[in-house]
Amino acid sequence: MSNMPDFSVHKPTNMIYKGVAGTGKTYRLLQIAKHYTDYLPKVNNEDLLVQLLQDFSWREVLCLIFLDMHNKKKDLLKVPEIVSHEFFSAKAAQNARDKNLNSTAWLELRRHSPTNSKTVTYKNRSSQAYFDKDHSGAWYLLPESMDFLTELSQQLAEFQQAQRDNNINQEHHFSQQRFSMVSFHQAYGYEEFVEGLRPVMAASSTPQHSQPQMSYAIVDGAFLKLCQRAASDPEQRYALLIDEINRANVSRVFGELLSLIEPDKRDGMANAMTVNLAYSGRAFSVPANVDIYATMNTQDHSLAPLDMALRRRFRFVDCPPQPELLPVISINAGLEPANEAESIDLAKVLMGLNNRITQTLGAEAQLGHAFLWSVYSLAELQTVLIEQIIPQLAQAAGGQVSVLQYILKDEQQPMQAQFIQDSQMLINHDSSNKRDSQNNITAQNPLFVGHGSLLGQPMAAESYNINTDLIAKTGAFIKAIVYQRLYP
Template identity: 70%
Template sequence: MPDTSIHKPTNIIYTGVAGTGKTYRLLQIAKQYTDYLPRANDEDLLKQLLQALSWRDVVCLIFLDLQSNHQDLVKVPEIVSHEFFVAKASQNARESNLSSTAWLELRRHSPADSKTVSFENRASQAYFDKDNSGAWYLLPESMALLTGLSQQLEEFQQAKRDNNTSQNQVFSQQRFSMVSFHQAYGYEEFVEGIRPVMAASSQSNNLNNGASQMSYAIQDGAFLTLCQRAANNPKQRYAMLIDEINRANVSRVFGELLSLIESDKRTGMANAMTINLAYSGRTFSVPANVDIYATMNTQDYSLAPLDMALRRRFRFVDCPPQPELLPMISFNTKEVEAPKTFASDDSEIIDLARLLTGLNRRIIETLGVDSQLGHAFLFSVTSLEQLQSALVEQIIPQLAQVTGGQVSALQYIFKDAQQPLSAQFIQDSQALVANDENHQIGMKNNLTAQGQVLSGHNSWLGQSMNTGGYKINDDLVTKTGEFTKPITYQRLY
């Protein structure tokens, strides 16, 4: 678990085969980056929201708040009377010239090519413009710069709703973001990208004044948004949680940030680096109070070319199977007992820990350590029926995939080679056909002796032949026969 008192950035990837609890670790880490705080009243929430904001931020926040209520065009009196503006004025002990303050911020942050706003000392970044009716609107291209403010507003609005609907006096505040990588996940979702934005028409003479129009703007992704929150709150630690990091093209997802995430390249560190982002061109550096945790399935080799690049930036923590966490199934009581030592020889007990250990020992001998089964495959098993289902629906299909369906390998893993067909977990289809042929030939000879050979019998025998391959024992599927006996499973130890 992370120690949030340590200020050196943490980059860790938890590695292991499927079912070893890697994602569970991320969920446990998320709790370490969650604050459970006394619920504040609406006035306190408003104070917390506005405390560190500039007048420009407050005006932007007002536009975002009104947009959430489907109002895109705003006039100055509405801005000055908004609760955010009133509360900020109160915090600053301001009572006069409030309209002038609003006008100044709007004009200073208008675009140089505005057709309706004249101003000499404009700021370098534009946020607002005015239409011919005198109503102001938020520039669509500025939305990418306001992701952090948008999230703060959402948290404020949610906290107010919780105050109105919940009797709970405690609320949670998350200082993490969790994503799952996949083949289509890219830089645009993680860092920044161009996405469609709905904005109101700025033409006052438009018959559909106020109707939404689609434009495209650069918007922040999950990691950039988290970094902005962390930069605004440097006394707290934040975490980026990535599940299945090797499912995506990591170099494409991180882009130029792959160098910035190194511990000594963070903001304020010895070798701090700043780069210009690919789409917006903004300067950016990863805050030192952002930790990165990820999971990686070692059975997926798609990450191999990037292994060395990642190892320079992450610590790798192995997550092996933990069979000791598994219980025992008692045939007498049909209940699960607490884990025992491997010395138990009770004939009415199936020790799931020993069963998984035995399977994995033979898997390693046959396929290697990266093909082992994680304890999660059996973690929720509490009865014989559930064990049978886990074998049929999860474990055997998993092993069939990694062995390429090779009957000899599967039978070795399940110790089937010396067992009668009726007790084999994995059956050889050709052996079944041969056994069936012998049975049919015996029947044919018997019928011939009685002069009762059926004319279509030979053609039926030919149709029963197949090309071979593995087959799960029908009795295991139907939970009958030898698979109702403890000894059938105990031999897997």
């Protein structure tokens, strides 16, 4: 991805990705997070089996098989079952054996049978018996031998747990994260970010007071916790990822840490600084192996402005819309565009809209490519226009019909082909029956009608309608040419 940091550089990085909504800023943070993630190595269960059996004798392997089958509620085993067990097969493979395996099993079973066995005759018995055979020819583990198999049983349990853990890791891709991600908002403060007083419920220490008692304790915030982890692991890099950094009062959130995050003032650097934290009074400095990445939506004029001091401490990276990432779609869902007349180039749609948005509302009102990122059919394009793009433009334009119609190139179009219709002109144009029909359709969903407001936001005195044919996905809006006119 373009504008990604150089992760091979081992010095502190402070970076803010800024741009309009829908330009992939948060996506960049998620991609950066992957570079601060240690994925657990994949281990084959066969490798775990090799590790388990490599130092075991044939007698121990047989005992292991009986213990394993006992856990599966089967205590009587005939030789073919024993030889086909994965433990026996794996041990044979380790010893490069593929012949006379039944004989090997018979020999070990008889060698470790009791002298008073009524079913097994053998001269050179071992001093310790583990197995015996019933009259059906099925072998079993002697109950009294269990006292000698405690360690082996524990090794089997650890192996089976390792297998379960490994299977879970393979399925869920378990990993160790060396990052923390937070989203700033207007109420986010120093207490959540660095440290603050928090209520703590504790059980009463006296029988007379059975209700939990509430007290207050100093609790570490997200950044402080991350720094503590980084300080104890100096060979690895850690990252703080902040989404929408300008939504909070950054001076209040960072507090005395605002100076400490500068690369040259980190712990161990040339101009290292240490401060005493506001609540605990602890001496603290930011580790040099902590990187900070953030996003900033440049459309958010109503929110707290970014502190100029923060601008000096971060590199700013512009994230413009990238229409070149968007596909060409067909008006026939699921089919490749047969020719230009049946296709809609979403890159050209976005470029055309943004050109006219920039002319009328300014560059900071542009649409990001993410608005059209998941569009692969005409129906999806129609839905995005109705539910996202037009409401976004209406809010940016304050509901001014003339501006909306200019952006959507509606001015010279017949009313039936206009994306946005002037409500008054529509009333004058339509017959009363048609007027009533359209009112019934649009009244079903107030999102589609801009009579002085949109989603609770104040609008200009002008009012507009989204074309009911666009809402119904009929009429002129089933043709590619209607959308092609949005091109530059």
